[in-house]
Amino acid sequence: MAKTVDIKNEKYQNAIRLKYGDFTYLEIAHLLKVSHVSVKRWFRADGLLKEEYDRYEKERNGVRDRETDNVLARHAETAAKMLVSLMGARSDAMKFRAAKTILDFVLGPVKGRDDDPYTGNDYQRDSRQITEILESIKKRRQKD
Numbered sequence: 001m002a003k004t005v006d007i008k009n010e011k012y013q014n015a016i017r018l019k020y021g022d023f024t025y026l027e028i029a030h031l032l033k034v035s036h037v038s039v040k041r042w043f044r045a046d047g048l049l050k051e052e053y054d055r056y057e058k059e060r061n062g063v064r065d066r067e068t069d070n071v072l073a074r075h076a077e078t079a080a081k082m083l084v085s086l087m088g089a090r091s092d093a094m095k096f097r098a099a100k101t102i103l104d105f106v107l108g109p110v111k112g113r114d115d116d117p118y119t120g121n122d123y124q125r126d127s128r129q130i131t132e133i134l135e136s137i138k139k140r141r142q143k144d
């Protein structure tokens with residue numbers, strides 16, 4: 001007689017969330033204190049959790065798609081303006097400012113010199129210095 005299993009129990013639901021979070025079977029097995037062979041069996045085509053995982057994945061992907069659509073709808077005009085500025089600008093300084101604006105929007109504005117996500121702690125310059133560097137490169141190219 002086949003053993004009945006409650007796939008809604010916490011261990012199986014955690015396995016599904018971990019798999020969706022791109023954990024390996026070995027990592028899932030270690031975290032749940034089960035054999036990695038068991039975890040592999042759970043998720044194979046005829047496995048215990050395959051249908052439940054597919055449902056969970058579809059639901060989570062739907063949530064992500066809706067969130068992405070909402071962000072794009074709210075910020076599409078701003079993003080389009082930044083991209084036009086970036087691609088159509090003659091000045092390297094303008095291109096830099098447009099790229100920085102996009103990065104600030106995506107990653108958040110730089111709070112201080114020590115946590116600048118664009119340059120790292122060991123290469124910190126303000127925008128005027130970067131503009132000067134870009135202009136000097138441009139002048140050298142024109143001379144060559």
